[in-house]
Amino acid sequence: MGDPKKQRKKFETPRFRWRKDILQEELKLLGQYGLRNKHELWRHKTYLSKVRGIARSLISKTPEERAKMEGELLARLKKLGILQETAVLDNVLDLTIEDILERRLQTIVFRKSLTRTIFQSRQLITHGHISINNRRVTIPGYVVPKAEEAQITYSMTSAVSNQDHSLRVSLTLVAKEREIRQPTRGRRGGRGGGRF
Secondary structure: OOOOOOOOOOOOOOOOOOOHHHHHHHHHHHHHHOOOOHHHHHHHHHHHHHHHHHHHHHHOOOHHHHHHHHHHHHHHHHHHOOOOOOOOHHHHHOOOHHHHHOOEHHHHHHHOOOOOOHHHHHHHHHOOOEEEOOEEOOOOOOEOOHHHHHHEEEOOOOHHHOOOOHHHHHHHHHHHHHHHHHHHHOOOOHHHOOOO
C-alpha cells in the first residue's frame, strides 16, 4: 500500500524538457491560465495522455469489446465538459491541453467575470471566497463538471459576497466601460467616434 505520508507523483515530465520551443509553449500556457508552476501543467498533460491512450487502445479493439468502455470514457469527458455532447471516440484523439485547462475552476471563475485577472481568481479560490453549490472549493485546479458550472458564485461567508466590496465595485465599473466602448468600435471614422 505504501506510506500514507508520502504522496505519489501525479505527473510525468516531458521527454525533452529543455528544448526551446517546449519551454516557450509551457511558459505561454502558465501565463495564459495562471498556473503556479509547471507541475500543474504536467499533471493535466498526463491526464490528457492517459485519456488519449485509452481511446487509441479502444480503436484497435473489436466493436463488441469496445462498446461498454467507449461509452464510459465518452460519458466521463462529456460530464466534465471537455467534449461536446455529439462527440465520438475520434474526437478524444483531437483533444488539446487547452481543452482541459479551460475546465479548471480558476479559468472558469475568470471567464465568468468574477475577478479582474486570472491570477486574482486563483487568489480568491485559495482564500475560500468561491463556492460551488454553497460548498466552498479551495482548489484552483479542480476540473468543474458541466452541471456545476452555473452554480459558481462568491461564498456566502466571504466579504466579497457584499455588493459594496471594492472588488465588486471595480468589476461593475469595468463592465460599464466595456459596454460604452462596444458601440464605438463598429462606427466608421476610427478614434473620433464618428463626429464627422
